[in-house]
Amino acid sequence: MSAGALPYLKAISTRLLAGIPVFILVTFAATALSSLAPGSAAQLILGENASSQQIAELNAAYGYDLPVWERYFKWLGGVVQGDFGRTLFSQQSVAKLLVDRAAVTFEIAFLAMFVSFIIAVPLALYTASHPGKLLDTVLRSIASVLLSVPTFVTVVLLAYIFAIVLRWLPATGWENFSDDPLANLWYVTLPVLCLAPHQTAYLYRVARGEFLATLQEDFVTVARAKGMPLSYILLRHVLRPSLPQVLTVLGLSMTYLLGGSFIVESYFAVPGIGWTILSAVNSHDFPVVQAILSLTVAIFVVIFILVDLGYTLIDPRVDVS
Structure with missing residues (x-):
């Protein structure tokens, strides 16, 4: 070693x-x-x-x-x-049951975190480098609204829109990825859409604040004085030093998403950990x-x-x- x-x-x-x-x-x-x-x-x-x-x-x-x-x-x-x-x-092995159900919960949580990350971080980088502009003002307002809406309200609202009114997505059910990847994507989309907005807003606000603080550092000022392209400065001198704080938020986000998935699973009858523990408590x-x-x-x-x-x-x- x-x-x-x-x-x-x-x-x-x-x-x-x-x-x-x-x-x-x-x-x-x-x-x-x-x-x-x-x-x-x-x-x-x-x-x-x-x-x-x-x-x-x-x-x-x-x-x-x-x-x-x-x-x-x-x-x-x-x-x-x-x-x-x-x-x-059922006298089924609890360990095997846990492995099967945890895979469902982790898929929902990781996909929601991935969606939040790819939306929030690029937008935070751009608006931090253009503070006070129209897009910055609009996104900060949207983030405030999304943060104030509880997950269970988001679940009911999106289920009504996409499952009942538009009928684009199923309201209940599940299909494992190994059995049918396309059907799995169809079933997992609505739970992910219900979890992602709140987390995207939270990650956006934290990342934007961290990027703004980094942009005020002396080394960024020196890089700008040297005439370096803005895209290079943002990726090399702003994003990387700010990643530890973003990583902390992602870690906390994962705990939130696992908890939020319990609500989503219960509402959509998705056989994950949350749905399983509620059934186990009742029985x-x-x-x-x-x-x-x-x-x-x-x-x-x-x-x-x-x-x-x-x-x-x-x-x-x-x-x-």
């Missing part, structure tokens, strides 16, 4: 260790809440006519008669071995709930690690520690 890789491994290890207490706290809370939730999974599985003895026997079979701490450590021992258990109703399928919460914590930790390491790749002067 090269000496240059050691600081990166140390930084990754430190951040992973810092995420362990959060993981334990969140997943233990999920176990505790499963005992406080009204009703029981056993009652739902056996039906309304089940006797108390049948319910007690099924609870014992699944370990729901054990104390909370004992159930948690039993579950945690399985997770360490890669076993997240099985769903209570008291707590192995699925715990697994999704575990995955969510892990995703957030990984995102922030990648953001931190991305700083050093963009600007070698930044210490990885």
Whole structure:
């Protein structure tokens, strides 16, 4: 192993260790809440006519008669071995279910982030270099409006326009990319359109402010005095020094998009993580709930690690520690 890789491994290890207490706290809370939730999974599985003895026997079979701490450590021992258990109703592997559903959520979130990036950053670069112009004023006004509109309002509005009035896009359903790429694109377009506007507006405002600040730096003034083309100055002397801040926003955006995808998936009946956890909560399928919460914590930790390491790749002067 090269000496240059050691600081990166140390930084990754430190951040992973810092995420362990959060993981334990969140997943233990999920176990505790499963005992406080009204009703029981056993009652739902056996039906309304089940006797108390049948319910007690099924609870014992699944370990729901054990104390909370004992159930948690039993579950945690399985997770360490890669076993997240099985769903209570279909007896499907929770790990396999999570992989299938996470792929749907990540596709929506990444596409929304990509659309936001390719729209917001070029526009922010242009308007930052032409402040006060008509386009700059119009885009800042549009961004303010988009930021003030909640995601669930955007979902209802766009679904009404594109799915009901124009009938260009489906209101519900899903098709995996591996099964039919064109059908997948058709189904994913509306969820992405619902998530992208708010994030585009947020990224635009942050990037524009960062670009404006960079344009006031002395090295940009020197570059202009040398007669360098504006496009070269923007790409070389403005965009690159501002990328760390933009990268931070993208990292935060990913967490927002994953949360926003829960709303979108629920509304459009898209079989992603958000739709799955709502179904699991309603049916008291707590192995699925715990697994999704575990995955969510892990995703957030990984995102922030990648953001931190991305700083050093963009600007070698930044210490990885």
